[in-house]
Amino acid sequence: MSVIAMDGKAMLGYGNMRIPMHEDGAIDYETTFAMVDKYMASGYSYFDTCYVYEGSEALLKEALVDRYPRESFHITTKTSTIICETEEEMKAQFSTSLERLGVDYVDTYFIHFVTDRVMEKIERFRAFDWLRELKAKGLAKTIGFSFHGSAELLERLLSEEEGIDIVQLQINYLDWEDKKVQSRRMYEIARAHNVPIAVMEPCKGGWIAAEESDAAKVLKEAKPDASVASWAFRFVAGLPGVYVILSGMGNPEQVEDNLATLKDFTPLSEEERALTLKVVDMINAIPRVPCTKCKYCTNVCPKKLNIPKLMETYNNLIVFNALESSRYVYDMMIPNPNKRASACIGCGKCAEMCPQNIDIPNYLEELVEKLES
Ligand code: SF4
Ligand code: SF4
Secondary structure, three states, rough: OOOOOOOOOOOEEEOOOOOOOOOOEEHHHHHHHHHHHHHOOOOOOOOOOOOOOOOOHHHHHHHHHHHOOHHEEEEEEEEEEHHHHOOHHHHHHHHHHHHHHOOOEEEEEEEEEEEOOOOOHHHHHHHHHHHOOOOOOOOEEEEEEEEEEOOOHHHHHHHHHOOEEEEEOOOOOOOOOOOOOHHHHHHHHHHHOOEEEEOOOOOOOOOOOOOOOHHHHHHHHHOOOOHHHHHHHHHHHHOOEEEEEEOOOHHHHHHHHHHHHHHHEEEEEHHHHHHHHHHHHHHHOOOOOOOOOHHHHHHOOOOOHHHHHHHHHHHHHHHHHHHHHHHHHHHHOOHHHHHHHHHHHOOHHHHHOOOOOOHHHHHHHHHHHHHHH
């Protein structure tokens, strides 16, 4: 039985995976502070981060923990077992997270990125037992896991693991019937177990929030004053059992837009849902790599390649079908030969980490063929 109380209304969560940056790669503190202040002023207070979100925990300390009373916000972070070799390493992540965040407990502690492949480690490290110990000691008020595995595994974990308060699932209208992500099926399993749901990637990393795409035009025609992102939020917020919707907001305007959507929230009508299906067909008709720029892959790449940037290059190549200009942009964007697609050694570690199941080495090979030969 979860200790998280639901009042039937999904709240907006402040996702901190993609943090605001300046052009030169420095963290944009001014924008972050403004976003945190706007978000806190709205009455919501749920902040989500993770041990492997680069710079995110330390940024939350400065923008939130040092500026607001501890009891005024709910902070979650996660242990990333996939990058640990031992149980001790996994446990050390918790102390590091507390230190980076400047707190002596977290409101929710998750096991990050649970997949079928990573279960061997999770079981060997007795990660769920350890989470329950943290909860019993009051170091984590609630516990859960973020999930990217199979429906069978989700069913097993929610049946067998005691004391799970919340499960974090990738749910959006683009992935609702997607054969790999299976948002609908995952949602139904969590509902059958009556576990509150934290929704991640409600806009699929921005894919269904872009204002300028052909798909966006369809939504704009139907509702000219509504943002494209608002459709994605209304889709997930209309699902019973959704406790929080995590939004990786990039600027104060996005915070405002998300807040306005949820404040005057009405679920999508039948007609509007039908329109989202049309949008899904339009998006799926363009064979792009569904990279959400989460950067999980870059943490494990031995060559330290900027994989999201390489995937973006691939997508531009496909969408614009302009070989010469793609080559030019590629040369400008990634001039260092050690950082280009041809530096990939094909180890496959990145693909194991990719929540979108992208066969990254394969796309890199194609990039080499098209842009480097
Ligand atoms: S397959 Fe290539 S891109 Fe992926 S982790 Fe290995 S070296 Fe990096
Ligand atoms: S390739 Fe996959 S793991 Fe890497 S940034 Fe894109 S979605 Fe994330």
